[in-house]
Amino acid sequence: MRLFSILAFGTLMLPLAARANDPNSYAQPDQVRVTHLDLDLAIDFPRKQLDGQATLTLDWQNPKAQSLVLDTRDLKIARVEALAADGKATGLKYILSPRDKQLGSKLTIATPKRPAQVRIVYTTSPEASGLQWLTPAQTADKKLPFMFSQSESIHARSWVPLQDSPAIRFTYDARVTAPKDVRVVMSAINDAKHPLDGKFAFDQPHPIPSYLLAIAAGDLAVKETGPRSAVYAEPSVVDKAAHEFEDTEKLIAATEQLYGPYAWGRYDILVLPPSFPFGGMENPNMTFATPTVLVGDKSLVSLVSHELAHSWSGNLVTSAAWRDIWLNEGFTTYVQGRITEAVYGNALADEEALLSARALQKSIGAMAANAQKLAPDPRGIGADDALSDVAYDKGSWFLRTLEQRFGRERFDAYLKGYFHHFAFQSITTEQMLDYMKPNLVEKYPGKMGWDEVRAWVYGEGIPKGAPLPDSPRFNTIDRERSDFLAGKLAAGKLDAKGWNTQEWMYFLDRLPDAPPLAKMQQLDAAWHLTGTPNAEIGMRWYSHAIAAGDKAVWNAAAEHMTRIGRIYLTTPLYKAFAKTPEGLAFAEQVYARARAGYHPLTQQVVESVFASAKTAHK
Numbered sequence: 109m110r111l112f113s114i115l116a117f118g119t120l121m122l123p124l125a126a127r128a129n130d131p132n133s134y135a136q137p138d139q140v141r142v143t144h145l146d147l148d149l150a151i152d153f154p155r156k157q158l159d160g161q162a163t164l165t166l167d168w169q170n171p172k173a174q175s176l177v178l179d180t181r182d183l184k185i186a187r188v189e190a191l192a193a194d195g196k197a198t199g200l201k202y203i204l205s206p207r208d209k210q211l212g213s214k215l216t217i218a219t220p221k222r223p224a225q226v227r228i229v230y231t232t233s234p235e236a237s238g239l240q241w242l243t244p245a246q247t248a249d250k251k252l253p254f255m256f257s258q259s260e261s262i263h264a265r266s267w268v269p270l271q272d273s274p275a276i277r278f279t280y281d282a283r284v285t286a287p288k289d290v291r292v293v294m295s296a297i298n299d300a301k302h303p304l305d306g307k308f309a310f311d312q313p314h315p316i317p318s319y320l321l322a323i324a325a326g327d328l329a330v331k332e333t334g335p336r337s338a339v340y341a342e343p344s345v346v347d348k349a350a351h352e353f354e355d356t357e358k359l360i361a362a363t364e365q366l367y368g369p370y371a372w373g374r375y376d377i378l379v380l381p382p383s384f385p386f387g388g389m390e391n392p393n394m395t396f397a398t399p400t401v402l403v404g405d406k407s408l409v410s411l412v413s414h415e416l417a418h419s420w421s422g423n424l425v426t427s428a429a430w431r432d433i434w435l436n437e438g439f440t441t442y443v444q445g446r447i448t449e450a451v452y453g454n455a456l457a458d459e460e461a462l463l464s465a466r467a468l469q470k471s472i473g474a475m476a477a478n479a480q481k482l483a484p485d486p487r488g489i490g491a492d493d494a495l496s497d498v499a500y501d502k503g504s505w506f507l508r509t510l511e512q513r514f515g516r517e518r519f520d521a522y523l524k525g526y527f528h529h530f531a532f533q534s535i536t537t538e539q540m541l542d543y544m545k546p547n548l549v550e551k552y553p554g555k556m557g558w559d560e561v562r563a564w565v566y567g568e569g570i571p572k573g574a575p576l577p578d579s580p581r582f583n584t585i586d587r588e589r590s591d592f593l594a595g596k597l598a599a600g601k602l603d604a605k606g607w608n609t610q611e612w613m614y615f616l617d618r619l620p621d622a623p624p625l626a627k628m629q630q631l632d633a634a635w636h637l638t639g640t641p642n643a644e645i646g647m648r649w650y651s652h653a654i655a656a657g658d659k660a661v662w663n664a665a666a667e668h669m670t671r672i673g674r675i676y677l678t679t680p681l682y683k684a685f686a687k688t689p690e691g692l693a694f695a696e697q698v699y700a701r702a703r704a705g706y707h708p709l710t711q712q713v714v715e716s717v718f719a720s721a722k723t724a725h726k
């Protein structure tokens with residue numbers, strides 16, 4: 109997933125009862141493991157619900173086990189039955205426990221005979237945390253309704269009853285019905301030529317963790333971008349998306365060159381409506397992506413490199429628990445940088461690495477000690493909390509450090525071997541370290557001590573001497589920014605005509621938190637940043653202008669916040685407004701208009717911004 113800072117949530121403490129296995133799941137994989145999911149879904153747009161039948165194939169680990177425990181959230185269970193080999197169904201007793209705020213409801217099914225298959229018949233709630241339902245008016249083309257899932261981290265349980273832990277992998281197949289003219293896609297091989305007859309079928313033959321279960325449905329056109337890639341998007345967006353992502357095959361080939369064959373067959377991209385709460389989601393075979401990266405000049409294509417990289421780091425080798433998520437995101441951010449370098453050159457890769465490293469340096473000190481660790485103490489970390497900048501940017505910084513110390517050739521061979529060794533497995537940080545010790549650190553002695561490795565993984569902050577790339581263009585921007593702020597360089601004299609997105613991001617990121625109002629007005633007069641169609645630039649511009657007290661930008665900022673539901677691009681504006689009572693009141697009005705178009709996760713983050721602002725203003 110590519111999300112950037114979403115850490116507006118407090119640290120979630122988990123109930124003691126859930127800690128036996130994965131603390132974020134009720135599943136008991138030491139008793140029984142789901143190996144295959146056979147799913148029947150009917151998409152009901154008017155009711156905003158899925159009517160489902162999930163048939164789970166079970167591998168009993170304990171020959172005396174008496175029950176099957178599943179994760180659910182807000183599911184209405186109609187019946188549960190055991191399936192005999194001849195298909196004969198027998199009703200099973202079950203208990204759906206009261207809803208826990210974080211974990212949902214534990215579903216305990218009595219299975220004294222340990223059947224090979226269990227079927228659950230259920231419907232989802234219109235408020236399912238893992239689904240968003242959009243009316244035609246909330247889509248780009250306004251013709252058909254739209255729905256999509258976001259299962260990471262623990263939201264698959266809100267649309268399928270299952271063992272919702274990344275430690276458990278299963279294959280799946282699905283049959284989905286939908287209204288005519290709607291196209292359904294899933295995290296499986298998709299047939300671009302499938303008729304829009306309301307009946308779709310999918311097969312995912314590789315074992316995946318539950319957070320990679322995904323579905324979307326709406327008015328979707330398809331355009332090929334290469335021999336094994338296509339984009340899916342609303343008809344008015346598909347050409348723009350195909351142009352922006354025309355390098356997809358080059359990106360796949362570059363990654364294969366580094367880390368071995370792409371294991372999944374096709375690699376397609378689905379461009380979602382602007383309410384998608386994240387940058388992208390690496391659903392196997394079908395990356396889900398925000399439309400905010402369609403800026404026309406391919407400058408934000410690193411999002412595709414990131415999601416594609418997950419085909420190796422994350423989807424192939426998966427972190428076994430949310431506490432180990434840096435194995436997915438840190439490795440992926442590193443691989444993303446290598447793909448960018450291979451296809452677009454050193455300068456852009458170095459700029460992106462520097463942008464994230466500088467942002468982390470600025471933010472890490474304010475985080476709780478446990479949150480500063482790559483592998484935090486699992487008792488203090490909730491599933492969504494674990495997906496922080498530390499996992500992404502400290503993780504990738506650690507890997508860049510390893511590359512520098514051991515040399516690129518050795519480190520590349522090591523990483524390729526690691527992906528191969530753990531392919532289609534879910535592993536812990538400790539398993540990764542047990543592999544790294546003999547295969548890298550002890551194999552090439554004198555390059556990096558084991559204590560230093562442990563300090564990166566289990567220590568707080570950023571280890572001293574962590575290497576940073578050098579970017580001559582960023583150095584120039586640092587000079588120009590200082591001269592501009594000191595009054596030595598007029599806004600119009602900034603050499604910004606040729607700045608790419610990353611260079612504008614870097615210029616704006618390192619302005620003072622509350623810059624002088626006059627400086628903001630001069631910048632806007634010279635460069636017309638208010639109203640920019642580039643949401644990365646817009647987010648940074650509006651945040652600083654609001655903090656400077658520039659009321660002239662308020663309405664344009666409100667338009668940005670209403671148009672875009674991506675958490676990372678929208679919540680910083682809410683935070684900037686929430687600093688003053690007047691701004692907070694304005695932001696609450698904006699939210700009242702925007703809320704219906706926001707994903708449940710975006711709503712949750714914005715509401716937590718308001719709640720802490722109100723405490724602060726008391």
Ligand SMILES: [Zn+2]
Nearest residue numbers: 109110437440
């Ligand atoms: Zn990611």
